[in-house]
Amino acid sequence: xxxxxxxxxxxxxxxxxxxxxxxxxxxxxxxxxxxxxxxxxxxxxxxxxxxxxxxxxxxxxxxxxxxxxxxxxxxxxxxxxxxxxxxxxxxxxxxxxxxxxxxxxxxxxxxxxxxxxxxxxxxxxxxxxxxxxxxxxxxxxxxxxxxxxxxxxxxxxxxxxxxxxxxxxxxxxxxxxxxxxxxxxxxxxxxxxxxxxxxxxxxxxxxxxxxxxxxxxxxx
Amino acid sequence: xxxxxxxxxxxxxxxxxxxxxxxxxxxxxxxxxxxxxxxxxxxxxxxxxxxxxxxxxxxxxxxxxxxxxxxxxxxxxxxxxxxxxxxxxxxxxxxxxxxxxxxxxxxxxxxxxxxxxxxxxxxxxxxxxxxxxxxxxxxxxxxxxxxxxxxxxxxxxxxxxxxxxxxxxxxxxxxxxxxxxxxxxxxxxxxxxxxxxxxxxxxxxxxxxxxxxxxxxxxx
DNA sequence: TTTAATTTTTAGGTTTGTCTAAAAATATAT
DNA sequence: ATATATTTTTAGACAAACCTAAAAATTAAA
Ligand SMILES: [Mn+2]
Ligand SMILES: [Mn+2]
Ligand SMILES: [Mn+2]
Ligand SMILES: [Mn+2]
Numbered sequence: 001x002x003x004x005x006x007x008x009x010x011x012x013x014x015x016x017x018x019x020x021x022x023x024x025x026x027x028x029x030x031x032x033x034x035x036x037x038x039x040x041x042x043x044x045x046x047x048x049x050x051x052x053x054x055x056x057x058x059x060x061x062x063x064x065x066x067x068x069x070x071x072x073x074x075x076x077x078x079x080x081x082x083x084x085x086x087x088x089x090x091x092x093x094x095x096x097x098x099x100x101x102x103x104x105x106x107x108x109x110x111x112x113x114x115x116x117x118x119x120x121x122x123x124x125x126x127x128x129x130x131x132x133x134x135x136x137x138x139x140x141x142x143x144x145x146x147x148x149x150x151x152x153x154x155x156x157x158x159x160x161x162x163x164x165x166x167x168x169x170x171x172x173x174x175x176x177x178x179x180x181x182x183x184x185x186x187x188x189x190x191x192x193x194x195x196x197x198x199x200x201x202x203x204x205x206x207x208x209x210x211x212x213x214x215x216x217x218x219x220x
Numbered sequence: 221x222x223x224x225x226x227x228x229x230x231x232x233x234x235x236x237x238x239x240x241x242x243x244x245x246x247x248x249x250x251x252x253x254x255x256x257x258x259x260x261x262x263x264x265x266x267x268x269x270x271x272x273x274x275x276x277x278x279x280x281x282x283x284x285x286x287x288x289x290x291x292x293x294x295x296x297x298x299x300x301x302x303x304x305x306x307x308x309x310x311x312x313x314x315x316x317x318x319x320x321x322x323x324x325x326x327x328x329x330x331x332x333x334x335x336x337x338x339x340x341x342x343x344x345x346x347x348x349x350x351x352x353x354x355x356x357x358x359x360x361x362x363x364x365x366x367x368x369x370x371x372x373x374x375x376x377x378x379x380x381x382x383x384x385x386x387x388x389x390x391x392x393x394x395x396x397x398x399x400x401x402x403x404x405x406x407x408x409x410x411x412x413x414x415x416x417x418x419x420x421x422x423x424x425x426x427x428x429x430x431x432x433x434x435x436x437x438x439x440x
Numbered sequence: 441t442t443t444a445a446t447t448t449t450t451a452g453g454t455t456t457g458t459c460t461a462a463a464a465a466t467a468t469a470t
Numbered sequence: 471a472t473a474t475a476t477t478t479t480t481a482g483a484c485a486a487a488c489c490t491a492a493a494a495a496t497t498a499a500a
Binding site: 103108 | 305308309310311317318319322323326327328330331334335338
Binding site: 245246247257260261277278279280287 | 475476477479480
């Protein structure tokens, strides 16, 4: 049984490892955790002692197999709770993250597995992120970034890279939701902004936005 | 926003005040909280400083209006989560308390009110305890203790005084559930044990058990 | 390759909530 | 009323998780 703080560090390191392999630096973790580097050093020593990370002075740390397993448990809980909030309690997708940050620390195998069953053993959370199963197995096909799509190609919006409140609200405003069929109709050479088309409307999104959208390309 | 420890103390004092009016003693609180009297003294000073209790040296403490309000918020959350676990996740009534002890500390007005709506604004939890509404209003008609019933009288089992795992499992074993219609058929003069009859079976319960059962008497 | 800038660690504190042991106050018994 | 027992408080420590400021190590620049 690990403390909330420990769980949060493991989760942070796990997500940082998705972006960059090898040792994750103290400052990097500090930034993600909104804390000070000195606090991170303290915690890394503790997690190393518990064999959840490998920590080396002045290099940083990476998760051990046990550490990654723990991180995935927390992520599983986080995503199941987010889905519960959206699917059962009718929360908007931009309102669930903060509450899930609390719920992810509830300790009960039975609870989380019952919740999983209650939701019908879902594969993805409200932002398109995969939900690890009870064994910690996680599939990671979030789709292809919209940036990689060619003109004329279309696909289903499967997920977002950035699930910040701001980005989610931007998508709401533009009437884009997971599951929408989107076609790339044109790419502006000047700024690489992308003209897209859904069943109901057309619009243009910046390169930055396109980078944060994952599509499952339609094979024709 | 109060800490989990503070919330637990408030809840403990609240329930102790149901049993005994006036100052609640340090030792009494320590016993309920499974902690040491010295720790309680520390906490009572803190809660007094925050105007959640009135604490007097060598006398004990009682809740202020604000303190009682906070306690009721926690109790509301506890009971709604217990009901969620039973009604939606199919937990048995003897398995929900410990998990609710964790869930009751999740901080989100929106969450708890959505959960309330999701459950259909229930009036009672799985043990027959009343659920305070969002304004903190709580009805407390749990019914009449079975001890007070006369021979020949019958009523509906509405709640339990003791919701320990042991007692709940005893009731399961004896096939007694909330909602059952129960008739007092005889009272043994020797030990005051009570012979009762339900729709499906007859049995005898001790005075101690009868004291822990609340019935809503049938008016004929 | 020195020097300067950045990153990381250490040293020493703080807050929260707990504990043990001893002192003080209150309650009970003779 | 005095002695004894019980309860409660104080004093001093401790662990977890954080902080600031200074020292040490590493990296980048001149
Ligand atoms: Mn999230
Ligand atoms: Mn968290
Ligand atoms: Mn309970
Ligand atoms: Mn209950």
